[in-house]
Amino acid sequence: MHKLSWHRSILFRTASVLVVLFLFLGVFALTVTFKLNQSRAEEESIARLDQLLDTVESTASVACFAKDDVLATELANGLLKNAEVLAVDIFAGGEKLTARRRTDAPLPMTSDAPDEPPLIRDVFSPFSPNLRVGQIRLTPNRALIEQSMRSELRLATIQTAIELALVALAVVAVVLLQVVRPIKQISDGLHGMDATRGDRLTAPSHHKSSEIGFLVEDVNLLADDLVRALDKERNLRIQREMDERRYHAIFQNVETGIFIIDREGVLISWNPAFERLMQLSIATQPEQPIALLDLDWKEPIALAEILLNCLNSASSVSRDLAHQRANEDDIWFSMVLTPIGNGSIQGVIHDITEHKQAEESAKRLAVTDPLTGLANRIGLERRLADLVEHYGQPHAFGFSLILVDFDDFTRINDSYGLALGDDILKEAASRLSACIKNTDLIARLGADQFAIALSNIYSGLDIECVAKRIQQRLQPPFFVTGSPVLLHASLGIAIYPQDSNEGASDLLHHAELALAHAKDKGGNLIQFFDPLLALAIEERRHLESELRRAIREHEFVLYYQPIVDLVEDTLVGAEALIRWRHPERGLVPPDDFIPLAEESGLIGEIGLWALEVASEQLAKWRAQAIQLYLSVNVSARQIPDGLPPETLFETARRHGCAPQSLALEITEGVLLSDFGSTAQWLSKIREQGFPVYLDDFGTGYSSLSYLKRFAVDRLKIDKSFVRDIATNASDRALVEAIIAMAKSLGIEVVAEGVEDAEHVRLLRGMGCRYAQGYFFSRPLPIDAFYAFRDRIPLLLRNTEEH
Amino acid sequence: MLTLASSVIANETSLVVAIHVSAGVETLTRDQVINIFLGRFRQLPNGHLAIPIDQDSDHPIRAEFYRRLVGKNPAEIHAYWARLIFSGKTTPPREAESEEQIIQWLMTEPGAIGYLPADRLREPLKAVFTLDP
Known part of the structure; x- marks a missing residue:
């Protein structure tokens, strides 16, 4: 509790201020009042004296006019009766009539002070108001006024003092009651x-x-x-x-080790996990300081480096560090160091040994084939890159790459299952490994393909020698669950540097080309890479891109080869044949691009295009009431998915073609390929009324039994048979047999390759109803095709039977 | 009859201040006349004593004279003199009993000066100041 000294209290301050203020105010007010009163009293005194003079004026006038000093003295005495008058002097003309002064007047405060200036009143003649006859000088009794003023002042002072004292008391009381006491009360309340x-x-x-x-x-x-x-x-x-x-x-x-080291690298704090991970014995702890670097790190220098890095960069750094163990494998720790100021570093370590091991094995796995333990494709590519680099040096010799691939290995997998297939591959790997020096590389590229890189062997003879050895080693049967399996292998060989311009991948690619070529040629072959092979493949790739462009740029066109009815001697339809109007090469025959289109799958798009154009043409004919049919070739690759029946139906419907007018020509190969889906495709088409023609009949398997199994509408006898019917008896017999057989099956026949009138005659004789060939016309663009129609009777005139 | 006639005269006739020609005064100013009759200076311009003479207090001409001279009525003039008589320093003019007596005194007494209707003036009296109605 504060001790309040009385002279600092609000009450005292208020009172002091009030006293000083009121003293000042009182003095000021009294002074002002006194001054005002004084001047007012003087004015009033003068006014009274003036009035006094007024009362004696007429008498004075007479006295002065008559210069009667006795009268003047009387008058003066009368005036002196008034206490406010100190002295009276009356003059008439130049002379003084009388001079009277109060005898009982109190002496002025200062005797030296001159009298108050007298009130002067001129006296005029009683008879002519303008004539001044004298003057009264009346001196006021100032002492009297001052005396009365003083007493008045005294009274006022007392009054004011009392008033102010009362006000001050009241204010102090109010302050005490309204301010000081409540504050005291609050203060007391706060204390408690x-x-x-x-x-x-x-x-x-x-x-x-x-x-x-x-x-x-x-x-x-x-x-x-x-x-x-x-x-x-x-x-x-x-x-x-x-x-x-x-x-x-x-x-x-926590399992993570946590520690703090000071600027000297001495451990100052760590957790149990750190102790455990670092194999610190607790006993050593209090004895002497342990420096982090003194623990059994495998690379203390690496640790020192990151410690310095951490301090210099003032940011977290991390590193994997190995810790040596007595009689154990190294343990790997991931260490993260964070500076915590003042040169101290906080560190966290955790055991990443398993992670490291996994990483290592993953690294190994990445380049290793798990089945055989040989290098995989990635491993081979790396190794080849190394070899290419090595043999790229001047004065270095060269090396060779042999790819080995079993022919028809899928058959093994299909027949015996994958597990047994894998056993064979493992056996093959070990046989292959036995063929080469252990400095050479052997890899499994995938499935049943192996690669062997032979260092310093680059002459064709040497390589062939090795290659033959490999083939020999693979020849003996592999035993699968006791039964022998014979395998053939094809080998593709490329030599560095002569077969490679662009390094390892190029070399591998060329070896693959050689291998593919060996397989194409029937397998069980050793094939060296041939630059011509590469060239042919390059051309193929070029043609393929041109084909794509041709589709895009609409460079194809349909030609129409007429088909003639030999019975009615009329045109009945045409085979639509595709041509490629190449911008540089001119008209390209289908044999030059259709095989590639089939291989690359582009045939699907081309076929759809041909169908579209043929349908358009049929629609035009229909509009012109021309009763002709068109047949369109369908490649084996188009069936069943390249030309889905629905697409065919939709196209025909869109153009308003009658199904009977649009025939589809397929080859015998189609019937051979996939029975189920092809049969379905055929029956769907025929159900909708689209005729199906069997093209090139007689060239392939020509199995008449197919005709029983697959219902077709017409046969087209291949031109190779028709060409020689006039000269070759067996061909003639064959054609005759085909026609007869077809007739017996109720199938119409079209003879292709009809080139002269003799052919027509013979075919007619055999009962062949339809014919197509150069004798009538080559395939024609649509304009020329119209012109052809009228020439048929002329053409057939010479073919009538003799 | 006479009073009535006098009052008529007094209203219409000029009044003259007259003095014996031997007094050697040719003319007086109004102030000089006032000074003499109202007791201020009883001297003629030439230094001789002047003795003013009033008409009988009842004579209308007296009132007329003071009225014309100083614009005062007889009561006022009386009050004036009452104040001065008290001190004894000066006296009001001598009062004649009649007009004849005024003329008598003017003729006989040296320095005598009085006032008359203008038509009563005779030799050797002389008008030194005239008060027209």
Whole structure:
């Protein structure tokens, strides 16, 4: 509790201020009042004297006019009766009539002070008002005025003093009651208040709505805030303690090693996990400081490096470090160091040994074939790159790459299952490994393909020698569950540097080309890479891209070769044949691009295009009431997915073609390929009324039994038979047989390759109804085709039978 | 009859201030006349004593004279003299009993000066100041 010294109290201060203020005010007010009163009293005195003079004026006038000094003296005496008059002098003309002065007048305060200036009144003649006859000089009694003023002042002073004293007392009392006492009350209340227990101040009575009341409210609000802040602070502290305990638990129990080192690299703090991971014996702990670098690191220099890095860069650094163990494998730790200021570093380590091992094995796996343990394709490519680099040096010789691939290995897998296939491959790998020096590389590229790189062997003879040895080693039967399996292998060989311009991948590619060529030629062959092979493949690739462009740029066109009815001697239809109008090469025959289109799958798009154009043409004919049919060639590759029946139906419908007018020509090969789906395709087409022609009949397997199995509408006898019917008896017999057989099956026949009138005659004789060939016309563009129609009777005139 | 006639005269006739020609005064100013009759200086311009003579107090001409000279009525003139008589320093003019007596005194007494209606003036009296109606 504060000790309040009385002279600092509000009450005393208020009283002091009031006293000083009131003294000043009182003096000022009294001075002003006195001055005002004084001048007013003087004015009033003068006014009274003036009035006094007025009363004696007429007598004075007479006295002065008559220069009657006795009368003047009487008059002066009369004036002196008034206490305010000190002296009277009356003049008439130049002479003084009388001079009277009060004898009982108190002496002026200062005797030296001259009298108050006299009141002067001119006296005029009683008979002529303008004639001045004398003067009265009346000296006021100033002493009297001052005396009365003084007494008045004294009175006023006393009055003012009493008033001010009362006011001061009242103010002090009010301050005491309204301010000091409530404040004291609040102060006492505050001393006894415990805000945390919910104590609050109550406003002094009658002060609920005053500033004092508001102050109390504010103090209470402040107390509320403080209590809330204290609560919050306490909760935070509790929370922090809990967090600390939790973190401490984590620190203690975590599997990760945590430590702190000082600027000397000495460990100053660590957790149990660190102790365990580092195999620190607790016993050593208090004895002497342990430096982090002194622990059994395999590469202490690497650790020192990252410690320095960490301090220099002032940011976290991490590194994997190996820790040596007595009688154990190394343990790998991932260490993260973070500077925590003042040269100290906090570090975290955790055991990544398993991760490291996994990583190593993954690395090995990446380049290794798990089945055979040989290098895989990636491993081979890496090794080849190394070899290419090595043999790329001047004065280095060269090396060769041999690819080995079993012919028809899928058959083994299909027949015996994958597991047994794998056994064979393992056996093959070991046989191959036996053929080569252990400095040479052997890899399994995938499936049944192996690669062998022979260092320093680059002459064709040497390589062939090795290659033959390989073939020999693979020749003996492989035993699968006791039964022997014979395998043939094809070998493709490329030599560095002569067969490679662009490094390892180029070399591998060329070896693959050679291998593919060996396979194409029937397998069980050794094939060296031939630059011509590469050239042919390059051409193929070029042609393929041109074909794509041709489709894009609509470079194809349909030609129509007429088909003639030999019975009616009329044109009945045409075979639509595709031509490629190449911008540089001119018209390209189908044999030059159809095989490639079939191989690359482009035939699908081309076939659809041909169907579209043929349908358009049929629609035009229909519009012109021309009754002709068109047949379109369908490649084996188009069936069944390249030309889905639905697409065919949709196209015909869109153009409004009758199905009977659009025939599809397929080859015998189609019937051979896949029985189920092809049969389905055929039956769907025929159900919708589209005729199916069997093209090139007689060239392939020509199995008549197919004709029983697959219903077709017409046969087209291949031109190779028709060409020689006039000269070759067996051909003639064959054609005759085909026609007869077809007739018996109820199938119409078209003879292709009809080149002269003799052919027509013979065919007619055999009962062949339809013919097509150069005798009638080559395939024609659509304009020329129209012109052809009229020439048929002329053409056939010479073919009538003799 | 006479009073009535006098009052008529007094209203219409000029009044003259007359003095014996032997006094040697030719003319007086109004102020000089006032000074002499109202007791201020009883001297003629030539330094001789002047003795003013009033008409009988009841004579209308007296009132007329003061009225014309200083614009005062007889009561006022009386009050004036009452103040001065008290001190004894000066006296009002001598009062004649009649007009005849005025003329008598003017003729006989040296320095005598009086006032008359203008038509009563005779030798050797002389008008030194005239008060027209």
